[in-house]
Amino acid sequence: xxxxxxxxxxxxxxxxxxxxxxxxxxxxxxxxxxxxxxxxxxxxxxxxxxxxxxxxxxxxxxxxxxxxxxxxxxxxxxxxxxxxxxxxxxxxxxxxxxxxxxxxxxxxxxxxxxxxxxxxx
Numbered sequence: 001x002x003x004x005x006x007x008x009x010x011x012x013x014x015x016x017x018x019x020x021x022x023x024x025x026x027x028x029x030x031x032x033x034x035x036x037x038x039x040x041x042x043x044x045x046x047x048x049x050x051x052x053x054x055x056x057x058x059x060x061x062x063x064x065x066x067x068x069x070x071x072x073x074x075x076x077x078x079x080x081x082x083x084x085x086x087x088x089x090x091x092x093x094x095x096x097x098x099x100x101x102x103x104x105x106x107x108x109x110x111x112x113x114x115x116x117x118x119x120x121x
Contacts, residue, residue, distance in 0.1 A: 021080060021081030021082065022077070022080055022081060022082070026081065026082045027075055027077075027082040029082075030075045030082040030083060030084035031073075031074070031075045031082075031084060033073075033084045033116060033119075034073030034074055034075055034084035034085060034086055035073045036073070036116065036119070037073050037084070037086035037112045037113075037115070037116050038071055038072060038073030038086050039073075040112055040115050040116075041071045041086055041088070041108050041109065041111075041112040042068050042071050044106075044108055044111060044112075045067055045068040045071060045088075045096075045106075045108055046067070046068075046096065046106055046108075047064055047065050047067075047068055048062075048064035048065075050064070051064055052064070062092075066090050067088060067090040067092060067093065067096060069090075070088050070089040070090035070093065071086065071087070071088045071089075071108075072086070072087060072088075072089065073085070073086045086109065086112055086113075087109070088108065088109065096108060097109055097110070
């Protein structure tokens with residue numbers, strides 16, 4: 001009984017191409033890029049310059065650096081592939097990203113995405 005090596009190699013290549021985005025190597029690469037984005041976002045994130053906590057009307061005390069400290073880079077498995085993501089999880093992240101009446105727009109996550117697109121990723 002003869003085995004056609006070319007056919008076996010072709011089938012193995014199809015399997016590898018299909019599993020490539022779900023591999024541990026792809027996960028590590030996505031995590032590396034997400035952590036790189038996290039580091040960059042933390043360098044451009046605004047911080048209260050006074051160094052004093054700010055107390056809101058609700059009684060919540062907003063400490064300087066809360067927003068910057070909430071920025072995380074992680075990975076998730078979606079649609080058969082590993083995806084890296086960078087996000088800010090502080091309550092005021094939306095205001096800092098898009099601005100509000102009387103508040104400037106900083107666009108930290110948009111700038112981070114642009115930074116990652118410009119790297120050798």
